[in-house]
Amino acid sequence: MFEDKHVAITGAGGGIGRAFAEMFIAEGAKVSICDLRDPTDVAREIGATGYACDVSDESAVQDLIVKSGSMNGPIDIYIANAGVGFSDHPAGHAAGAGNGAWETSWQVNVMGAVYAARALLPSWIARGSGNFVIVASAAGLLNQIGSASYSTTKHAAVGFSEAIAIAHRDDGISAHCVCPQYVRTNMTKGMKFAENNPDGLLEPSDVANALKKAIKDDIFMVLPHPVVGDYFKAKAMDYEGWIDGMVRLRRKVPFPGVNSG
Numbered sequence: 001m002f003e004d005k006h007v008a009i010t011g012a013g014g015g016i017g018r019a020f021a022e023m024f025i026a027e028g029a030k031v032s033i034c035d036l037r038d039p040t041d042v043a044r045e046i047g048a049t050g051y052a053c054d055v056s057d058e059s060a061v062q063d064l065i066v067k068s069g070s071m072n073g074p075i076d077i078y079i080a081n082a083g084v085g086f087s088d089h090p091a092g093h094a095a096g097a098g099n100g101a102w103e104t105s106w107q108v109n110v111m112g113a114v115y116a117a118r119a120l121l122p123s124w125i126a127r128g129s130g131n132f133v134i135v136a137s138a139a140g141l142l143n144q145i146g147s148a149s150y151s152t153t154k155h156a157a158v159g160f161s162e163a164i165a166i167a168h169r170d171d172g173i174s175a176h177c178v179c180p181q182y183v184r185t186n187m188t189k190g191m192k193f194a195e196n197n198p199d200g201l202l203e204p205s206d207v208a209n210a211l212k213k214a215i216k217d218d219i220f221m222v223l224p225h226p227v228v229g230d231y232f233k234a235k236a237m238d239y240e241g242w243i244d245g246m247v248r249l250r251r252k253v254p255f256p257g258v259n260s261g
């Protein structure tokens, strides 16, 4: 299904993005990866093309799309995977992270996808196809205790994914929103709650396989941990009870930015 498709993936120097790249390459796609630090070595190792690109810079995202397009052909599948997370430190309350952390979270977790969609949608609408993938998080459907900036911007990423799905299905374009809970990457390294999570710490390749199936079946909401769907339903059915449960969890568990370092 992905033979000769051009797949571009941001934040793919490691972690989930690299696993996406390896999966698409195994499926016969031509893959372009980008990251803040030039990922040329990783690209060479796995058989992709690598670009340095800061997704919070609109002109850099435009350049990535033009340069990778001239190398591998027009992009068929774009994966806005680059993401950042900051704890509520230094103040520790819900607005405790500094403006820099909030701004960077907004720029990378939300605007990085907006910039790419703005550059790609006109040509995708004209040709009647394209898959736009946003890697949000379970925190975008539920919440990440100890990181209000991450939770808030990942909710926005879910909202933007929905907007693409609704606005562009009739143009032949599919949107996919990936909402994992904890996955073994640099982002969760040393986070005891993630490593010992009762719902399981997935491998990046598990997330890649979930995305492969979702694109094949044209599924919007990709939940590598299916239990996240149950939590989301429970939240919608009983918002008050869900907040009560999260307050109890916050008291019990040492989250970074709350009751641990």
Ligand SMILES: NC(=O)c1ccc[n+]([C@@H]2O[C@H](COP(=O)([O-])OP(=O)(O)OC[C@H]3O[C@@H](n4cnc5c(N)ncnc54)[C@H](O)[C@@H]3O)[C@@H](O)[C@H]2O)c1
Residues within 6 Å of the ligand: 010, 011, 012, 013, 014, 015, 016, 017, 034, 035, 036, 037, 053, 054, 055, 056, 081, 082, 083, 084, 108, 135, 136, 137, 138, 179, 180, 181, 182, 183, 184, 185, 186, 187, 188
């Ligand atoms: N690991 C998890 O438990 C988990 C859970 C849910 C969602 N996610 C999301 O998955 C995505 C991938 O994260 P990961 O877990 O592989 O962690 P990671 O830290 O390994 O990967 C994130 C990548 O994004 C890159 N990046 C950051 N800012 C960037 C920028 N301005 N421009 C370009 N690249 C930039 C980083 O350099 C890094 O390589 C993120 O969006 C993250 O929020 C992760």
